[in-house]
Amino acid sequence: MSVDRGLKSAADLVDAALVPAERLAGIARVAERYAVAVTPAMAALIDPADPADPIARQFVPDPAELAILPEERADPIGDFAHSPVEGIVHRYPDRVLLKAVHVCPVYCRFCFRREMVGPAGLGTPSPQALDDAFAYIAAHEEIWEVILTGGDPLVLSVRRLAELMARLAGIAHVKVVRFHTRIPVVEPERIDAGLVAALKSCGKAVYVALHANHPRELTSAARDACTLLVDNGIVMVSQSVLLKGVNDDPETLAALMRAFVEARIKPYYLHHPDLAPGTSHFRLSIAEGQALVAGLRGRISGLCQPTYVLDIPGGHGKADIGASSIRPMEEGCYSVADYRGEEHRYPPVGGEG
Ligand SMILES: *Cc1c(COP(=O)(O)O)cnc(C)c1O
Ligand code: SF4
Numbered sequence: 001m002s003v004d005r006g007l008k009s010a011a012d013l014v015d016a017a018l019v020p021a022e023r024l025a026g027i028a029r030v031a032e033r034y035a036v037a038v039t040p041a042m043a044a045l046i047d048p049a050d051p052a053d054p055i056a057r058q059f060v061p062d063p064a065e066l067a068i069l070p071e072e073r074a075d076p077i078g079d080f081a082h083s084p085v086e087g088i089v090h091r092y093p094d095r096v097l098l099k100a101v102h103v104c105p106v107y108c109r110f111c112f113r114r115e116m117v118g119p120a121g122l123g124t125p126s127p128q129a130l131d132d133a134f135a136y137i138a139a140h141e142e143i144w145e146v147i148l149t150g151g152d153p154l155v156l157s158v159r160r161l162a163e164l165m166a167r168l169a170g171i172a173h174v175k176v177v178r179f180h181t182r183i184p185v186v187e188p189e190r191i192d193a194g195l196v197a198a199l200k201s202c203g204k205a206v207y208v209a210l211h212a213n214h215p216r217e218l219t220s221a222a223r224d225a226c227t228l229l230v231d232n233g234i235v236m237v238s239q240s241v242l243l244k245g246v247n248d249d250p251e252t253l254a255a256l257m258r259a260f261v262e263a264r265i266k267p268y269y270l271h272h273p274d275l276a277p278g279t280s281h282f283r284l285s286i287a288e289g290q291a292l293v294a295g296l297r298g299r300i301s302g303l304c305q306p307t308y309v310l311d312i313p314g315g316h317g318k319a320d321i322g323a324s325s326i327r328p329m330e331e332g333c334y335s336v337a338d339y340r341g342e343e344h345r346y347p348p349v350g351g352e353g
Contacts, residue, residue: 042106196232
């Protein structure tokens with residue numbers, strides 16, 4: 001085992017002193033069920049002396065993962081309900097997911113696709129399946145955007161990425177290519193001039209949606225990786241999951257959103273955790289989430305505000321679940337709450353403010 005290659009088993013985590021030996025047996029049972037991987041960059045961020053470390057909580061297995069609730073499901077957001085061909089999820093008319101790989105550099109303990117990713121997951125589509133996926137995109141002129149996800153698409157080699165980009169370059173109705181990735185944070189050394197050139201080679205607008213959940217993840221190496229992407233004209237947005245014990249307090253959430261904006265990454269989505277098997281210890285209630293998100297308004301810049309979303313189980317897509325600040329009253333009047341929670345009538349009565 002070498003930390004340079006990353007940690008891929010319960011024994012690796014113990015050898016790296018990230019978990020005490022007495023926890024090995026419990027963690028090994030989880031690792032038999034769900035993939036484990038921690039990159040050197042993330043291992044270096046973990047404080048083994050802190051039993052509540054928010055980085056460890058995201059990547060180090062917990063025996064709580066073996067407790068599966070009746071409402072949890074293997075396909076929590078209904079990918080399979082909308083998959084016309086292998087590797088494609090087509091839920092909304094104008095955009096598709098293209099899942100070219102089911103491997104990740106890290107395995108997040110709360111992952112919504114935890115039954116699909118990793119060595120025991122769906123695997124990599126065969127060349128024939130990939131041909132069929134591109135044929136599907138080419139045949140559907142309403143597809144304006146292709147979202148590469150997985151797994152983490154940026155684990156692919158520069159050569160493989162350039163091949164995928166060349167195929168997208170040949171489909172004129174696709175105008176936007178988006179990557180959903182954790183690589184700039186968890187393996188920032190992969191972001192180099194060769195990778196940037198491969199992404200840009202499709203000749204389309206390229207967006208990178210970075211998944212990060214705690215402000216400590218935006219290390220100087222991660223910020224340098226994002227600078228390289230943004231300076232080269234790649235637009236970055238963020239995605240975070242609201243996670244109990246990781247970022248479910250106003251200070252941490254505010255610091256995370258500010259860290260994104262400082263790195264020129266526009267906060268995009270804050271996801272309510274999906275009903276993935278064995279993840280109930282990460283979920284807070286929607287009311288708690290709404291209160292946290294409402295608390296960001298007024299506290300931090302408008303640039304820092306994410307949209308709080310829920311992926312509706314069964315494949316019905318995402319919904320904005322932030323608490324509404326406006327309530328209809330009688331006869332075309334409304335009550336609007338300001339950022340402190342005080343209610344105001346709209347339109348105002350008489351000369352009052
Ligand atoms: C989340 C998701 C998208 C992207 O949704 P946006 O709101 O455009 O970010 C597209 N397709 C599927 C199937 C998704 O789950
Ligand atoms: S990087 Fe994304 S797909 Fe991979 S384990 Fe984490 S949440 Fe799941």
